[in-house]
Amino acid sequence: MRIYIEENYEAMSKKAALLVASQVIINPKSILGLATGGTPLGMYNCLVEMFHDGELDFSEIKTFNLDEYYGLSKEDDQSYYGYMNENFFKHINILKENTDIPNGKAEDVLKECEAYDEKIKVSGGIDLQILGIGSNGHIGFNEPADKLNVKTHLVNLSQKTISDNSRFFANKEDVPKQAISVGLETIMKSKKIIMLASGKSKAEAIKAMVSGYVDTHIPASILQTHSDVVLVVDKEAASLID
Numbered sequence: 697m698r699i700y701i702e703e704n705y706e707a708m709s710k711k712a713a714l715l716v717a718s719q720v721i722i723n724p725k726s727i728l729g730l731a732t733g734g735t736p737l738g739m740y741n742c743l744v745e746m747f748h749d750g751e752l753d754f755s756e757i758k759t760f761n762l763d764e765y766y767g768l769s770k771e772d773d774q775s776y777y778g779y780m781n782e783n784f785f786k787h788i789n790i791l792k793e794n795t796d797i798p799n800g801k802a803e804d805v806l807k808e809c810e811a812y813d814e815k816i817k818v819s820g821g822i823d824l825q826i827l828g829i830g831s832n833g834h835i836g837f838n839e840p841a842d843k844l845n846v847k848t849h850l851v852n853l854s855q856k857t858i859s860d861n862s863r864f865f866a867n868k869e870d871v872p873k874q875a876i877s878v879g880l881e882t883i884m885k886s887k888k889i890i891m892l893a894s895g896k897s898k899a900e901a902i903k904a905m906v907s908g909y910v911d912t913h914i915p916a917s918i919l920q921t922h923s924d925v926v927l928v929v930d931k932e933a934a935s936l937i938d
């Protein structure tokens with residue numbers, strides 16, 4: 697695992713954007729795995745700026761998002777579909793039909809999950825996966841547990857995640873309690889992975905993630921067994937790494 701420790705959130709975002717940009721330039725038909733949450737917002741902003749400067753072309757890029765809140769429709773501002781459109785897709789020349797996010801309103805969730813895995817497989821798999829990390833060590837919405845799901849699945853969000861994500865909602869009660877998340881197979885089969893983390897609240901999770909042990913209660917720790925992971929962190933998130 698390569699680790700870049702950047703001065704602050706802005707530098708972390710820029711570094712991550714440069715890594716994504718080189719992937720897009722080297723292979724303009726790349727399949728990108730995308731993350732949501734607060735952490736990648738700066739990276740998306742940098743990529744949008746680079747697009748406006750004429751440095752990037754997303755017209756042949758395909759994307760698959762990691763997860764979606766269960767019960768939220770595409771039209772809901774709080775959905776990850778809404779997030780991606782608002783913060784990234786509507787600012788670049790990506791084709792709508794080339795972007796995929798699990799359907800949070802799927803009536804048959806099992807079918808939706810199986811179809812999502814199949815679509816990723818048929819596309820050839822993820823070339824570059826962007827990941828954030830939960831303060832409890834989750835990746836996607838693969839929450840700490842005794843057993844971790846391999847496939848895309850419906851997940852009950854942990855109290856920690858609900859509480860962490862309540863900052864994005866008017867009331868804690870509004871935070872969805874479930875989500876559809878890709879499983880560890882999709883993440884681990886990605887050819888390259890970039891993980892971003894910023895701030896003190898992520899320091900414990902980052903320390904556990906690079907500990908030398910794989911622990912299902914720190915799902916991100918499985919990334920230690922992947923051959924091409926780049927960790928881009930700011931100083932605060934890196935503060936507990938030995």
Ligand SMILES: O=P(O)(O)OC[C@H]1O[C@](O)(CO)[C@@H](O)[C@@H]1O
Binds near residue numbers: 827828829
């Ligand atoms: O970046 P944040 O908001 O701290 O969230 C951490 C992670 O949890 C998620 O919200 C769940 O997938 C991710 O989008 C993010 O990578």
